[in-house]
Amino acid sequence: MYLTLKLKKNFDYSHQIEIGKSIFSHTREVIENEFNPDKCIIITDENVFKIYKQKIKKELTGNSKHFHIYVIPADEKSKSQKTRDFLENEITKLRLSRDSMLIAIGGGVVGDITGFLASTLLRGIKYINVPTTIIAQVDSSIGGKTAINTKYAKNLIGTFHYPSFVLIDTDFLQTLDMDEYLNGISEIIKTSLVGLENTFSFLEKNYKSVLEKNENVLLKLIKDCVSFKSKIVMIDPTEKNWRKILNFGHTVGHALESLSGYRIKHGFAIAEGMITESYIAFVTNGLSEVDLLRIQYLIDILNLDKKFRRKISFNKAYDKMLYDKKKIGNSLTFSLIKKIGLCSFNNKVNKHIIELAYRH
Ligand SMILES: NC(=O)c1ccc[n+]([C@@H]2O[C@H](COP(=O)([O-])OP(=O)(O)OC[C@H]3O[C@@H](n4cnc5c(N)ncnc54)[C@H](O)[C@@H]3O)[C@@H](O)[C@H]2O)c1
Structure with missing residues (x-):
């Protein structure tokens, strides 16, 4: 006997993202007004907690017994089974319910592991x-x-589990x-290159203010990028097509990051990836020489090109790229810009063009 369970119904993962300066205190209002959880479990890391302990207490937890705080080491290594086990054991001791809620306060490490825990605890909590x-x-x-x-490898175990609210305080x-x-x-440069021509020009004009961490400049840049990524995610939530453009710079960048043993930071590896992949785009995808030079200049002037690729032979880097999950069969595919602010995906590129660009 065969039965068909028709499960095509769309779940609603809609949620709000609030972006602004000095808005951290809204977190408490949102929790109380929108969700009213029985318990709130905050996960943060040592560095963030050291700097923001008082602020978290003053603007979020007060002396409330509803809040429990767990502080994990400030390290990529915290995205591990070990930290997961630790947190799951600690959190389940609290006897949480489907109305309990996790709160990530930190960088991508804290956000990724908190989201993952939220997706599996009690088969999914907010x-x-x-x-x-x-x-x-x-x-x-x-x-x-x-x-x-x-x-x-990084990020091998995971889920798609959307937050119920994202609060972005640029302070x-x-x-x-x-x-x-x-x-x-x-x-931010990558996002501007794949979809935001005006934001790229803004970066060029305001690079000094960027280096000075000018608050208004930062707020504008964050708003631009978040709006753009949100649009892409709404079009293609599970990266079947358009979301792939966000991988521009990543085929080469990931290989370099991995070959450095993750000693060079992701963003610097991606900056080198963007330089190489822009050259590939110049040769194969119609990117103009003017745009190519603008990209190289902005990356240079912001001191993002650490030239790590000069220490890694092309063959070593290419072997690593072949392990990249974006390969189709044995040829490599790239997301490549056509001009500043416009990107295409699934572009097959042959080895000798990649080599030409890598050595350029
Ligand atoms: N889920 C996704 O879609 C996605 C996308 C991109 C990256 N990631 C993941 O994100 C992680 C990288 O994120 P990251 O760059 O934020 O790294 P991170 O979380 O390790 O933070 C970097 C450092 O900054 C410190 N820090 C955080 N906030 C601070 C603040 N306000 N002031 C001072 N120090 C602060 C942290 O303690 C840490 O030492 C990687 O694990 C990556 O895989 C996930």
């Missing part, structure tokens, strides 16, 4: 994301991807050290 790095504000908090790493970015800050700026 969580709020308060991202505190640029990468987390413009990228990891938007789009519902959650994950932990295995010893073989947090002022305490990032310069390396973390620029790491995130690279992500």
Whole structure:
């Protein structure tokens, strides 16, 4: 006997994203007014907690017994089975219910593991994301991807589980050290290259203010990027097609990041990936020489090109790229810009063009 369970019904994952300066205190209002959970479990990391402990107490938890705080090491290694086990054991001791809620306050590491826990605890509970790095504000908090790493590769175990609310307070970015800050700026450049021509021009005109962490400039950039990524996620939530454009710079970038043993930061690896992949786009996808030079200049002037690729032979980098999940059969596919602000995906590129661009 065969039965068909028709389960095509769409679930509603709609949620709000609030972006602004000095809005962290709204988190409490949102929790009380919109969700009214029986317990709130805050997950943060050591660095964030050290800087923001008082603020979290003053503007969010007060002395309420509803809130429980867990602080994990500030390290990519926290996206692990070990930290997951630890947190699951601690959190389930609290006897949570389907009305309990997790709150991530931190960068992408905290957001990814919190989202993942929320997707599996009691088969799924709500969580709020308060991202505190640029990468987390413009990228990891938007789009519902959650994950932990295995010893073989990053983000191999994960789910799509959307937050119930994302609160982006750009004040947090002022305490990032310069390396973390620029790491995130690279992500903003990438977003502008794949879809926001005006934002790219704005970056060119305002690069000095960007380096000075000008609050208004940052707020505009974060708003632009979040709006754009949100649109892409709404069109293609599970990365079947258009969401792939966000991978521009990532085929080469991921290979470099991985070959450095993750010693170079993601954003710097992606900056080098964007330089190489822009050259591929110049050769194969109609990118003009003027646009190519503008991209190289902006990345240089913001000091994002660490030239790590010069230390890695092309063959080594190419082997690594072949392991990239974006390959189809044995040829590599790239998301490639056509001009600043316009990108296409699933472009097959042959090895000798990649080599030409890599050595350029
Ligand atoms: N889910 C997704 O769609 C997605 C997208 C992109 C990246 N990611 C993941 O995000 C992670 C990278 O995120 P990240 O760059 O935010 O790294 P991170 O979370 O490790 O944060 C970087 C560092 O900044 C510190 N920090 C955070 N906020 C701070 C603040 N306001 N002031 C001072 N220091 C602060 C942290 O303690 C940490 O030391 C990776 O694990 C990556 O896989 C996920």
